[in-house]
Amino acid sequence: MEESHQAGSSFVQIIVLMGVSGSGKTTIGRLLAKDLGWPFFEGDEFHPAANIEKVSRGIPLTDEDRGPWVAALKQLIRSLNLTSQCAVVTCSALKQAYRDYLKENSSRIGFVYLKGSESLIRSRMLLRDAHFMPEDLLVSQLNVLEEPEDALTLDLALSPTSLITQIKQELRL
Secondary structure, eight states, X not given: OOGGGSTTSSXXXXXXXXXSTTSSHHHHHHHHHHHHTOOEEOGGGGSOHHHHHHHHTTOOOOHHHHHHHHHHHHHHHHHHHHTTOOEEEEOOOOSHHHHHHHHTTOTTEEEEEEEOOHHHHHHHHHHOOSOSSOGGGHHHHXXXXXXXXXXXXXXXXXXXXXXXXXXXXXXXX
């Protein structure tokens, strides 16, 4: 990435941590935001209640379901841009169309893709408490996922500390 992506410059940096459910977006996002002193926004909190209810019942979301959610995240990013704020945001951003929409008219966004094997992600999903996404829906997310070509791709098998160090080094933060 170019020098203008440095924190502390006049260029706003919005990091979108992406990947399927269970890839560690929230854990890494909270730790990274704390380390950088930036606000953290959990993408799941932007889902309409109907989406959470649907997923909780084990029904995968459709593009139509995801539309209002992605639009709400787009509005957040637009607001962050208008106020020149840096931030860390989580969003599965499974399809290239969602990523293109989120970064539309903003070169200030950097996507970080937390990639891992299905077995590792499934094992992590089984260990977490109180999340609305059942592990049975992992396959549906993996089937929808269009791996990004324009994102920093990291192996989620690495420790959170290693992932944060890599993100900061690669994005020159």
